Amino acid sequence: MGNNKINLEVHLGRLILKNPVLVASGTFSYEYTELIDISKLGAVVTKAVTLRRRQGNRPPRTWETSCGLLNSIGLENPGVEHFLEKGLPCWRRWPVKLIVNVAGETVEEYAELARILDGAEGVDALEANISCPNIREGGIFFGVNPEMSYRVISAMRSRTSKPLIAKLTPNVTDIVSIARACVEAGAEILSLINTLRGLAIDPDTFRPRLGKGFGGLSGPAIKPVAVGMIHQVYRALDVPLIGIGGILDYRDAVEFFLAGARAVAVGTGNFVNPRIPLEIIEGLTKFLEEKGMRGVEDLVGKVRFEVGATWPRFPRTEGELTI
Amino acid sequence: MGNNKINLEVHLGRLILKNPVLVASGTFSYEYTELIDISKLGAVVTKAVTLRRRQGNRPPRTWETSCGLLNSIGLENPGVEHFLEKGLPCWRRWPVKLIVNVAGETVEEYAELARILDGAEGVDALEANISCPNIREGGIFFGVNPEMSYRVISAMRSRTSKPLIAKLTPNVTDIVSIARACVEAGAEILSLINTLRGLAIDPDTFRPRLGKGFGGLSGPAIKPVAVGMIHQVYRALDVPLIGIGGILDYRDAVEFFLAGARAVAVGTGNFVNPRIPLEIIEGLTKFLEEKGMRGVEDLVGKVRFEVGATWPRFPRTEGELTI
Amino acid sequence: MVSQARLVSSTLIKKNWMTDEVVRLTFSDPHIPALAVPGQFVFLRPSPLNYPLLRRPYSLFDVDEEKGVFDLLVKVVGVGSRILSQRSEREMVDLIGPLGNGFFLSDNSGQRELLTWSDSKHLIVAGGMGIAPMHFLARRLKERGEEVVVLFGAVSRNEVLCSSEFQELGALFVVSTEDGSLGKMGKVSSLIPEYLSRDKRIQIYACGPRGLLKEVVELSRREGLLCQVSLEERMACGLGACRSCVCKVGTESQFEYKRVCRDGPVFRAEELVVE
Amino acid sequence: MVSQARLVSSTLIKKNWMTDEVVRLTFSDPHIPALAVPGQFVFLRPSPLNYPLLRRPYSLFDVDEEKGVFDLLVKVVGVGSRILSQRSEREMVDLIGPLGNGFFLSDNSGQRELLTWSDSKHLIVAGGMGIAPMHFLARRLKERGEEVVVLFGAVSRNEVLCSSEFQELGALFVVSTEDGSLGKMGKVSSLIPEYLSRDKRIQIYACGPRGLLKEVVELSRREGLLCQVSLEERMACGLGACRSCVCKVGTESQFEYKRVCRDGPVFRAEELVVE
C-alpha cells in the first residue's frame, strides 16, 4: 500500500480530466481563486450562461433547509458575449479545464449558444442545463420530457464539435428515458442531478422564503436521491456520468463512483467549505492507495448488491408507462 | 388574543377529525400508547396492511442520512386477517379515528383489501399506498402513472363506501396528473408525500447501506419537496389534502397548511420524539390563538406569493408532455 | 411483558473518560434505575437539535436504585456518539427507557423464566463494547452469590475496559487481545473452552461483534450450553413500530423476523440465526 | 479591490455575554486583524459538523492588530448563532475573512475614496445588532480626531449594548428605546435631526433593520447628507459566486442587482434602492 502509483485521470468520452473532481455550475466563480488553487481541480463548470443578460430573480434567493439549500437565483448572468469578453479570459489564465454551462428558453437559444461557444478557445466542453422552462411550450421544463430533451441536445450537437454534456433534472418519473434521449441526441456525457423542486414558507409572514416562490433543493439532504439516479442511469446506459448532489467529502464522492459516476462535481459544498473539492482529491488518492487500487475506474459502478436483491424497476420509455 | 375559542376540527370530505394532526403510516404502532395519549391524535394511520402476510426485506432496513432516513422495510406485516383479528381490536380500545393503509401487488389485491375492510367496524377510512410496484405490469410502480393509479383507486372505490384516501408518491414528473386521476377515480382525500427513492452505499464495503439496495427517503431533508408538491396539487384541484414529509414541529405543520394541506401527518418525527404529534397540537392551538384565528381553515392555502411571482408550470396531463 | 418505558429528560451528572474513545456517562433519573433489568437499553437523542435525526441505543452499564442514577458506556464511533460524548455535565438528555427485554434471570420479577441455578457457572463473553450491558448483569449475579467469569476480548490493550470495575464485583476478569498486547493473544472465543467445567451448568451471556456471537452460538450448540446473546441492529423507532431492527429467529430455511428493540435485544442462542 | 480574504481556523479565546442574548466572542488570528477595515465581515461555520450547513456572516466588531485578535458580537436568533454562542473557549472556528468592502474611509489604504474631512461630524446610526460593525468604525474615526456621535436604537433597555465601550472611545452615545425604558422613547431615526448641524458636513453610517435604513436613506437624500449603509442579505457563498445576497442599486425602475457580500455590505445611500 502507498506504493502503487495512483492515477486520478479520467476519460469522459473525449473529455480527459486530470482528476474526477469538478465544481458544479452556479456554485463556483472566479472569486474562489483567491482562496484555493483552482488549477488542481479536474474541471471548473461555469455558472449558466444565457444568450442575453439576465437580471435573475428577486431576493431572497436562498433559504437554508435541514441539511439542504433552496435557491432560486434565476440564472443571473451578463450573457454570452460578456462571458466571452470578460469571463473566459479570466479563467484562461489558469491551467484548468473549463466546462461552460448553458441555458436557454427555446431550442434555438440553446443551439445559438452552442454555435457561439463552439469557436471559443479555452472552452473544453459544453454542459446543457436542460432544467429550464421552455417559454415556447408554455413553460414546461425541457428536461422533464424525453422529446424536448432530445431536441435541445440535438440542436446543440449540430452546432458544436466540442464535448457535449447533458445535465439532467431529478424531477422526473423516469430519469433513464431522459438520459437515453440525450445520449441518442448526441450527448457524450451526462451530469446529474440538478436540484429537486421545493418550496419553503415562513409561518409568521405566510410568504415563501424565496422571493420567487419555488426553488431548487441541493446539498446533503438530496444525496441519496442523486446516488440512486446515478445508479439507475449507470445500469441502463453506457455513457460516462458526472455525479452531483450533496457531496461534501471524499467518502461521498466514493459513493457516487461506486454507484456508477466516473467524475463528481461539488456544488453546495463549495459554500460550506471552499476547500472541499481539494480535500476530496487528497482523500480519494489516499483511499485508492489504501485499497490498493490504481484509479477511479476501479470504483466505477462497483456497488455490490446482495445476491437476490432486486432493484426498483422503472419503465424504459415514457411510452412503456401507458398500459 | 387567547380569548377566542380555537376549534381544531377539520373536515376532510366525509372524514371529520377532531384535530388535523395524524401519525403517518409505517411510523407508528400500538406500542406508542405506552408513551403518549393517542386519544389526543386527529387520527392514527396504520402500517400498510397487505392481503397476505409479508416477511419484509432483509436487514439492514434503515439508514440515517443527512437530516433524513432511508428505509426499505418491505411492508412487513401479518396480513389483513391477522389485522382484523388482533390489530384492530387493540386500536378500538382507544377513542381515536383509525385510517387503515393498504398495499397490493395487483389491482385485484387492492380491491380485495377494500372489500374486506369495508365491513370492519372501527376503520374510519382507507388509505391506498399506491407507491408499490405492480407485479403484473413488470414491477412498475402504480403511483407513477395516472392510468394505473386510476385503476387502483376505482377498483377500491367500487368495493368500499368508507372514505378513501390516495397516498401519492413524489417520484413523478407531474404529481398533479396522478392526483387528478385519483380524484377522478373516486378518492375523496389525497395524502402526500410518500418517500423519495434513494440509495446509499458504504464506501468501505461497497455494499448498499440497506439490505434491499434502494430505499425511500423521509424526514426533514424532504420537507421542501413535500411542501412544494402539496402546493402544486392545492392550486390544481379542489380536494382535501393531508400533508406529509419531514414534519417535526408545529411550525412545519403551519407551513403545510399554508401550502394547502388541511391536515398533516407526522412520520419520521415519531422516531425522533414520540411527543411530536401532541406538541404540534399544542403549538398549533397557541399559534392560532396568537394570530387571532379560529381554526386551521384560516391557514389552508394562505401562502402569499409576491405579486408578479410566477410558479413553475407543469404539464397538466401526461399527454400534454408529448409535443 | 408490559413495557414500563418512559420518555424522560435526564440530567447528565458525571463524565468519566475510560479510554481515549470510551466515556462513562452518569445520569440522574427517578424512574429508570428502579425499573431496569440487566440487558435493557435506553434510546436517546445525542443533541437537542434535530441533528443527528434519530435516537441512539445504549445499554444500561449499571444502575444505582438508591442514588437514582444510571450509567452508560459510550464509545465514540460516529457523529451521534461524538456529540453525546461532548455534552456537558448538568445538561439534560432526552431519552426513552428502559427498553427491550433483558437477560433471562430469575429475579426479573418473574417476567422471564428462571434460568439460574446455584450450581451454575456464569460465563460472560464480551467483545469490545459488548462489555456495556455486562456490569449490571454481573452485579445482579454476584448479588445472588453466583460464580461469574468475564471473558473480555479487545483488539489491543488500550481498548481494554473496566477490569477493576468487574474485579470489585468479585468476578474473575480475563482478557484476550488480538495483538497480544494484554492477556492471551487471540480471539476471546478461544478463551471459552478453558472455563467450561463438567461439574457445573454453564450459562453463557454474550455481546459483541457478529463474528464473535456466531462463534459463541455455534460453540454453545455444540457443547449443549445455555446461552443468551444480546444483539445490535440499526434502529429507527426503538419501540417496535417500524420493523427496522429485525433479526432472524428460527432456522436458516424457516425463519421469522423478530425485532431487536422489542423482542430482544437479548435472545436465546437456540432460536437465533446469526449471520 | 483585490480581496485579501483567507480561509482560517481561529481560536475562540474569550466569551463575554453582554446581554441575555448577545455574546461578544474574541478570536485570535494572525491575519484578519491586520487586513481588516471597518464594515468588513467574516463568514464562519458555527459548528465543525455540517449542521447547520451554511456559514454565517458576522461583522467585525473590532480588531486589535497588536494582540492579533478580533471580536464579534453575536446575537442568538436561530440555530447557527445558538451553536456558535455555545462553543467553548479554546475551540477552533473555521472562518473566511475579512470579506466585503468596508465603510468608505480615507484610511482604507486608498482603496476607497476619501469621504472624511476634518470639518465633518460623523453620525453613526445603529438599530439593534446594527451596532456590531460600528465600534471598529468609531475607533478609526476617533483615532483621526473626528467628532463621532452614536445614535443607538433598541426595543427595550435590556437590549442596549456597548454604551460604555463607545464612551471609552470618546464618542457621544445616545440611546432611544421603542418602549421608552431607556433614553428617548421612539425610533432611533427620530434622534437624527437633533444632531444635524449647519456648520459641519454630516456623514451618516447606518446599520440595522430595513425599516430604519429606509428612513435614514430618505432623510439623507432630503437633507443632502453623505450617507453609507451596511446591508444584510441571506448569503450562501459569501464570496460573490452564487448571487444569493443581492440588493438593488440604481432606481426603482432602472436597477441592477449588486452582491452584498462582495460589492457591499456597505453601499452609498444615493445608489441604493431600499425596499
Ligand SMILES: Cc1cc2nc3c(=O)[nH]c(=O)nc-3n(C[C@H](O)[C@H](O)[C@H](O)COP(=O)(O)OP(=O)(O)OC[C@H]3O[C@@H](n4cnc5c(N)ncnc54)[C@H](O)[C@@H]3O)c2cc1C
Ligand atoms: C441495543 C443496543 C445497545 C447498544 N449499547 C451500546 C453501548 O452500551 N455502548 C456503545 O458504545 N454502543 C452501544 N450500541 C451501539 C451504539 O448504538 C452505536 O455505536 C451508536 O448508535 C453509533 O451512533 P453514531 O451516530 O456515533 O454512529 P454512526 O455510525 O454515525 O450512526 C449511524 C446510524 O447507524 C446506527 N448504528 C451505528 N452503529 C450501530 C451499532 N453498532 N448498532 C446499531 N446501530 C448502529 C446509529 O444508531 C445511527 O442510526 C448499542 C446498540 C444497540 C442496538
Ligand SMILES: Cc1cc2nc3c(=O)[nH]c(=O)nc-3n(C[C@H](O)[C@H](O)[C@H](O)COP(=O)(O)OP(=O)(O)OC[C@H]3O[C@@H](n4cnc5c(N)ncnc54)[C@H](O)[C@@H]3O)c2cc1C
Ligand atoms: C454582512 C452581515 C453582517 C452581520 N453581522 C452580524 C453581527 O455582527 N452580529 C449578529 O448578531 N448578526 C449579524 N448578522 C446577522 C447574522 O448573520 C444572522 O443573525 C445569522 O446568520 C443568523 O443565523 P442563525 O442560524 O442563528 O439564524 P437562522 O434564522 O436559523 O438562519 C437561517 C438562515 O438565514 C440566514 N439569516 C438569518 N438572519 C439573517 C440576517 N439578519 N441577515 C442575513 N442572513 C440571515 C442565516 O445566515 C441562515 O442562512 C450579519 C449579517 C450580515 C449579512
Ligand SMILES: Cc1cc2nc3c(=O)[nH]c(=O)nc-3n(C[C@H](O)[C@H](O)[C@H](O)COP(=O)(O)O)c2cc1C
Ligand atoms: C446557488 C446555486 C446555483 C446553481 N446554478 C446552476 C446553474 O446555473 N446551472 C446548472 O446547471 N445548475 C445550477 N445549480 C445546480 C448545481 O450545479 C447542482 O447540480 C446542484 O446544486 C446539486 O448539487 P449540490 O447538492 O452539490 O449542490 C445551482 C445550484 C445552486 C445551489
Ligand SMILES: Cc1cc2nc3c(=O)[nH]c(=O)nc-3n(C[C@H](O)[C@H](O)[C@H](O)COP(=O)(O)O)c2cc1C
Ligand atoms: C419506516 C417507515 C415505514 C413506512 N411505511 C409506510 C407504509 O407502510 N405505507 C405508507 O403508505 N407509507 C409508509 N411510509 C411513508 C410515511 O408514511 C411517510 O409518507 C413518509 O415517511 C414521509 O413522511 P416523514 O418525512 O414525516 O417520515 C413509511 C415511512 C417510514 C420511514
Ligand code: FES
Ligand atoms: S427500531 Fe423500530 S421496530 Fe425496532
Ligand code: FES
Ligand atoms: S452570498 Fe453568494 S454572491 Fe453573495
